[in-house]
Amino acid sequence: MLAGLATLLPRSASAAPDPVDEKQERGIASPDAPSGLILGGGLFVGASTCSYTRVRENQDKGTKLSLAKDLGIPVIGEARIDMGWRFDPDDALTLGISYIFAWGETRLDHDIHYNGAVLEGGTDAGTMGGGVKWFVLEVSYERILFRFGENGRGYLAADMGLRFDALDWRFTKKTFVPGTKGTEAGEDFLTQAIPIPVFGLSARFPLAHSVDLIASLRGFRINHLSSGRSEGGIVYASESLVDAKLGLAFTLSDATELSFGYRFLYVDMDNESREDGNVIGILAHGLFVTLTVIF
Numbered sequence: 001m002l003a004g005l006a007t008l009l010p011r012s013a014s015a016a017p018d019p020v021d022e023k024q025e026r027g028i029a030s031p032d033a034p035s036g037l038i039l040g041g042g043l044f045v046g047a048s049t050c051s052y053t054r055v056r057e058n059q060d061k062g063t064k065l066s067l068a069k070d071l072g073i074p075v076i077g078e079a080r081i082d083m084g085w086r087f088d089p090d091d092a093l094t095l096g097i098s099y100i101f102a103w104g105e106t107r108l109d110h111d112i113h114y115n116g117a118v119l120e121g122g123t124d125a126g127t128m129g130g131g132v133k134w135f136v137l138e139v140s141y142e143r144i145l146f147r148f149g150e151n152g153r154g155y156l157a158a159d160m161g162l163r164f165d166a167l168d169w170r171f172t173k174k175t176f177v178p179g180t181k182g183t184e185a186g187e188d189f190l191t192q193a194i195p196i197p198v199f200g201l202s203a204r205f206p207l208a209h210s211v212d213l214i215a216s217l218r219g220f221r222i223n224h225l226s227s228g229r230s231e232g233g234i235v236y237a238s239e240s241l242v243d244a245k246l247g248l249a250f251t252l253s254d255a256t257e258l259s260f261g262y263r264f265l266y267v268d269m270d271n272e273s274r275e276d277g278n279v280i281g282i283l284a285h286g287l288f289v290t291l292t293v294i295f
Helices: 002-015 019-024
Strands: 036-047 052-057 075-088 092-102 103-106 110-115 117-119 122-127 132-148 154-170 184-187 196-208 211-230 232-253 256-272 276-294
Touching: 036 092, 036 256, 075 276, 132 196, 196 232, 196 276, 211 256, 232 276
Parallel strands: none
Antiparallel strands: 036 075, 036 276, 052 276, 075 092, 092 132, 103 122, 110 117, 132 154, 154 184, 154 196, 196 211, 211 232, 232 256, 256 276
16 A cells, blocks of 8 residues: 555656746746737937938038037937737737937037038037937837747747838027028928838847846848938938847746847938938947836
8 A cells, every 4th residue: 555655646746847837937938928918118328439410401511420529419318118919929019119319418619511501619519408309110020930948938039110210300599600591400300201121130048047148130221212202302211220239138027027238229311312411320339228018
């Protein structure tokens, strides 16, 4: 009888897995992740390395301005909100709305030409007081291609979508040289903007319980594409995007994740017609943090 009990005990133990361990394997990246509404929020703050702008008006080519050196804008950042739906553990559709901010101000050490106007040296110029309004609307579909690692928590995923940048850049008219011919203190890039496609890859590598290494690369380029709009002639748009991240993701619960790390962001827009030539390039690198929840 004792021998019979001894043979039954191991079977009972193996047939009853520890419920705590089973729950610990869950998370929004796991193969048994819940479906439902996705809500996320993130913040990026970086240095405006090599960022620039130039606005031409007819024959006045405009002055190419370094955001950091010429305009005293050392910081570029982005605040973002995402919402969408996860259909299953491997498929999700999201809509992102973000605001790119450029912070800083300086005293011009010489006259500059911008959009046909002349801004006077010795006056203050920059983005203080809401001089830059840059909103981004983006829709993206993500599909996990394959999984690997313990319990399938690691994966390689592909995503595709559309991105639209709505930018209006303004200086105060207090910086105008008296008698300048130009009357506009800025440029509305929005009137010439068009959506661009975006493609990307992302990967996740489990490091420890509830901690993963994450990496992603997204981008695209359109070159001299007709916008279908006219401003002194047909406006041709060129735009580039490179968005790369490397960081750590922490599973806080079955449906909550916190991630942070390094981000490199490059956005370049060049809209040209016979009358206008509007160029802005943002090259920033710094730290990002994101919180994602599935309901």
